[in-house]
Amino acid sequence: NNRVVSGVAHDLNVAKVALFDVPDRPGIARAVFKALADANINVDMIVQAAMRDGRNDIAFTIAKDDLSRALPVVERVCREIGASGTAYGEDLAKVSIVGSGMMSNPGVAAAMFAALADEGINIQMISTSEIKVSCIIAADEIERAVNALHAAFNL
Amino acid sequence: NNRVVSGVAHDLNVAKVALFDVPDRPGIARAVFKALADANINVDMIVQAAMRDGRNDIAFTIAKDDLSRALPVVERVCREIGASGTAYGEDLAKVSIVGSGMMSNPGVAAAMFAALADEGINIQMISTSEIKVSCIIAADEIERAVNALHAAFNL
Ligand SMILES: C[C@@H](O)[C@H](N)C(=O)O
Numbered sequence A, B: 001n002n003r004v005v006s007g008v009a010h011d012l013n014v015a016k017v018a019l020f021d022v023p024d025r026p027g028i029a030r031a032v033f034k035a036l037a038d039a040n041i042n043v044d045m046i047v048q049a050a051m052r053d054g055r056n057d058i059a060f061t062i063a064k065d066d067l068s069r070a071l072p073v074v075e076r077v078c079r080e081i082g083a084s085g086t087a088y089g090e091d092l093a094k095v096s097i098v099g100s101g102m103m104s105n106p107g108v109a110a111a112m113f114a115a116l117a118d119e120g121i122n123i124q125m126i127s128t129s130e131i132k133v134s135c136i137i138a139a140d141e142i143e144r145a146v147n148a149l150h151a152a153f154n155l
């Protein structure tokens, strides 16, 4: 088990932003993230899940201090592309499990989600790569989250 | 520029599945992915973007051949947790840019999205890590996507 997940990482310098009901057509993701790049805002996680009725939601995370600069940019893009609205969240943290053995182990992400659920911790955003599963949770839950994940994966 | 993005990867063995309007409370992500793990279905990308009205959408990708086994599992979980419905997609591909220099370069994801947009390629799902930005697109667009990304990043 130690070989599958080799560590738990966390980041408290996290804010999230979302755009709702963006048109699901080429050029929309570029419009959003080019505007942020032009404003020199560093984006960490980007997540876009599933289209419904020709629309999709896009959420991303940035450093806490960049929120006040990012929001006007996002609101302008929201109007330009005809999205239905925006939302943001502060007082957040990112918690991740990291490991090279995760790819062919179906239960690993499920075990992370179970460990957080057993602590009553709500998972606000999820993003993955082959070697990492990252969840956004409330900042005041990070200690319990990290401890629960260390216990779940014998770390 | 070569040092920021070091490569383009792609995967044609991809199907996507989504659950809509899952209750946004602890234990829901576990319910979905434990059911898939118990059915021995390997999950690649998992994305969950933004909550609205106490609900969220969860999308994930699996190997094409696992779709027929995954759908009954997902439909059952959908009913159990009170989600509004499910959807799936076939004939898909995952295309990714990979690089260790991406983290502090705001424009890199934007440049990937721009290269795909310039080809008229629609981005269906997005997931990121510090060293990778992955997009799900139609399978028949993968060649143009990979070529466009090689050109955009001088690879
Ligand atoms: C929603 C957004 O990702 C859109 N599909 C695009 O390609 O830009």
Ligand SMILES: C[C@@H](O)[C@H](N)C(=O)O
Pocket: A117, A121, A122, A123, A124, B022, B023, B024, B025, B026, B027, B028, B029, B030, B048, B056
């Ligand atoms: C939507 C789902 O991720 C839920 N918030 C959970 O914690 O399981």
